[in-house]
Amino acid sequence: MERLGYDRTWRDEVGNVIGLMKGEGGGKSLMLNSHLDHVDVGDQSQWEFPPYGAIVADDFIWGRAACDVKGALAVQIYVPAIARKAGLRVPSDVYMTAVVLEERGGWGSEHIAQTLKADYAILGEATGNELRVGHRGRIEMQVRFSGRSVHASAPARGANPHYAMARFLSRLRDLRMVSDELFGHSTVAPTTVTTDQSSPNVTPGEICLTLDWRNLPSETPEQILGKVQHLLDEVHEPGVSARVEVPQIVLSTYTGLSEAQRLIHPAYYMPETHPFVQSARRVLRAALDRE
Numbered sequence: 001m002e003r004l005g006y007d008r009t010w011r012d013e014v015g016n017v018i019g020l021m022k023g024e025g026g027g028k029s030l031m032l033n034s035h036l037d038h039v040d041v042g043d044q045s046q047w048e049f050p051p052y053g054a055i056v057a058d059d060f061i062w063g064r065a066a067c068d069v070k071g072a073l074a075v076q077i078y079v080p081a082i083a084r085k086a087g088l089r090v091p092s093d094v095y096m097t098a099v100v101l102e103e104r105g106g107w108g109s110e111h112i113a114q115t116l117k118a119d120y121a122i123l124g125e126a127t128g129n130e131l132r133v134g135h136r137g138r139i140e141m142q143v144r145f146s147g148r149s150v151h152a153s154a155p156a157r158g159a160n161p162h163y164a165m166a167r168f169l170s171r172l173r174d175l176r177m178v179s180d181e182l183f184g185h186s187t188v189a190p191t192t193v194t195t196d197q198s199s200p201n202v203t204p205g206e207i208c209l210t211l212d213w214r215n216l217p218s219e220t221p222e223q224i225l226g227k228v229q230h231l232l233d234e235v236h237e238p239g240v241s242a243r244v245e246v247p248q249i250v251l252s253t254y255t256g257l258s259e260a261q262r263l264i265h266p267a268y269y270m271p272e273t274h275p276f277v278q279s280a281r282r283v284l285r286a287a288l289d290r291e
Contacts, residue, residue, distance in 0.1 A: 001096060004081035014111045015253040019096040021080035027091030031116070032080075033109060034073035034124030035102030038065035072124025073098060093118075100253050105140070105263045107251050120276055131284055133277055134269035136183055136214040139221055141228065142247050143168070147240040149197065149205035159239025161207045165193075167235040168242070169209075175231065178216050182269070188213045211244075217267040221246065 001009045001019035008020040017036070023029075041051040041064045049055040051064040061071065080094045095118055099108030145165050150158030169190060179185040189212045195204035213224055225244055232242040252258040270277055285291060 001077060001081075004078065005084065006081070006096070011255075012111065012115065013255065014108055014257050015100045015255045016108045016112055017098040018112075018116065019077070019080075021084065021090075021094045021096070023090045023092040023094065025091060027093075028119035029093040029095065029117075031095045031097055031112075031118035031121040032076040032124070033097045033099060033112070033121055034069045034076055035099050035108065036073075037101060037103050038068065038070070039103050067126050069102075069124045069126070072126065076122075076124055101251055104251055105138075105261060106265060107253070107259065107261065129284070129288060131277070131281055133272060133274075134182065135267060136186065136216060137219075137267035138263070138265045139213045139215060139224055139246060140263035141211040141213060141225070141244055143209045143211060143228065143232065143242065143244045145207045145209070145240055145242045147203075147205060147237075150203055152201045152203055155203060158203050159237070160203045161237075161240050161242075162204070164235060164237035164240040164242060165207050165209060167237070168232060171231055171235055172211075175227070178219055180216060180218070183216050183267070186214055186216050186219060215267060217269060221264050 001017075006019040007022045009018065011017050015036075041047070044051055049057065049062040054061055054063045054066070056062075060066075063070075077096055077098075080090070080096065083090050095116060097109075097112050097116070099106075099112060101107040102109065143165075145161035145168075147159035147161040147164070148157075172188065172190070175188065177186045177188070190209055191212050192210045194208045196206045197204045211228070215221075215224060225246070228244045232244060236242070246262045246264060248260050248262050250258055250260050272278075
């Protein structure tokens with residue numbers, strides 16, 4: 001951004017990188033927002049192209065985060081500079097915000113929202129070039145199954161929580177979810193599983209299962225936790241207890257700042273009639289030559 005001629009660039013306390021391209025005055029300020037972090041690449045041998053190679057093939061750039069969201073990040077950084085270089089009149093101040101920890105709950109954007117005021121914001125998340133006016137929320141939950149650990153040669157002496165988790169997962173897949181016309185269905189996905197054992201010849205005393213729940217505006221965290229706990233109670237195994245919670249986790253950034261958070265993020269929606277939505281629709285219609 002410094003090389004592109006931004007009027008000011010800086011890094012804030014949590015590590016967000018910010019640039020300001022000043023407008024000519026008279027317009028509402030605009031924030032462009034994309035994140036710096038990305039999810040794990042997993043097993044690199046399963047990739048068709050190296051995940052960090054940025055290989056161009058079949059008119060696509062291939063690599064981890066090419067879509068989510070390095071491609072949009074690059075576009076957003078360049079657009080204000082290109083507009084100025086082309087002599088286009090931009091009345092608004094434009095803030096480019098490259099934020100941290102989006103994949104772990106959005107602490108970077110939360111900090112930006114509290115410390116940098118703009119009238120409007122455009123997120124770089126991929127939408128297939130379709131206008132999106134809302135987003136489902138997210139709740140990260142942990143389900144803990146507690147039993148009794150024993151040597152694997154004498155399993156009858158213990159209470160293996162694996163079986164309770166298996167019954168729970170089997171039922172979870174068919175759990176009835178809330179839906180509406182705008183957002184579709186809420187969803188829940190089991191992600192990570194950990195146990196209190198590292199020895200393969202010992203049954204675990206506790207298993208921790210992470211659930212990623214994407215909720216609609218009509219669902220509250222209390223309702224969701226209650227639904228999961230009710231299912232846990234229905235699949236009860238003798239000697240095994242189970243509970244669900246939204247744990248408090250500690251997020252840390254590369255600047256050394258840390259903060260404890262519970263990963264609960266509400267759904268949001270901007271009405272189709274909002275002037276910003278209508279303006280965005282007109283711009284997209286002209287740029288893409290379609291509705």
